[in-house]
Amino acid sequence: MQANITFQCNNLKLPIHYNHMLQGFIYKNIFDDDFREFLHEKGFEIDGRNFKLFSFSQLKGEYFYNRKEKTITFKDRVKLTVSSPVDDFNNEFLKSCLFSTNLQLNHQPIVVQEIDIDENKEKLNKVLIQTLSPITVYSTVQLNGRKRTIYYTPEDSLFSKYIKENIIKKAKIIYGEDFKKSDFKIEAVSRNKISENLIYFKKFIVKGWSGLFKIEGNEKLINTALDCGLGAKNSQGFGCIKLLR
Incomplete structure (x- = not known):
């Protein structure tokens, strides 16, 4: 399942290389403490390897790039896609997005405006x-x-x-x-x-x-x-x- 989440923001300023901030945002906003700890510390094990079974996109939105500061500033809205086949992950993360009154990215407030879901159950080869x-x-x-x-x-x-x-x-x-x-x-x-x-x-x-x-x-x-x-x-x-x- 893919969740395409649009956030309202007010000149959201991030470093150009912000992947670790988005990862931290996702982990922080997994609603259930036990599942968050399991996913962060271990994940799903097979053949001696651990998989977290989620991915996320780069951010999309109207932005300004400051070459000197190496920062990117999103004006008023920004879109993030988060994808996983794990129901617990999807439910706990989206629950936090929908009901939290204090969502922050890089210590700046953001508010969920829209969530669009794609189930990804295609029968295609x-x-x-x-x-x-x-x-x-x-x-x-x-x-x-x-x-x-x-x-x-x-x-x-x-x-x-x-x-x-x-x-x-x-x-x-x-x-x-x-x-x-x-x-x-x-x-x-x-x-x-x-x-x-x-x-x-x-x-x-x-x-x-x-x-x-x-x-x-x-x-x-x-x-x-x-x-x-x-x-x-x-x-x-x-x-x-x-x-x-």
Whole structure:
């Protein structure tokens, strides 16, 4: 399920790299304390890995960019998409958004104006999607005794391979089924329809890709992608997507 939330604001000023603030806002506004702690500290475990099973978009709205201060200021309204297949997450987060009288982002008040819900229960095996936040795919290797992160581009065959492996694990948590033999492939519509993004998450640079992608494969894996996000670091604001057709 995707919740498209429009907030009223008054010159909401944020640093350019605000992903960690949105993540903190989401965790803070999960209404149930026990579920918040579970999701923040652990999440859903499978094959020795933990998944939070939510993603969120970059903010949309009319804004002013201050190059000198490296800040972005949204004038009077801003839109955030938060996506998850987990009912507890959706219910507890939206409950807080609807009933809290003190919502704040970067210590500035915001007020929910509208919430639009998309259930993401499509029966499709071929779709066109647009990123709402960049997709990041990487692996970590040892080089000369030090850890090094290698990021993959959509032109690299490992980009689709690692995304498929990742989405199969998420789908197994959600559906309780083994999807190892299921088809799933993602590729960019064209090279000029995607762009590379460099985003700081706290003190670390994350490379990702934004734009239009084609996905083919198992319908449950496609719905998992729409609900959970594609690639890595979804709960840090990467890989959130929307269905175009």
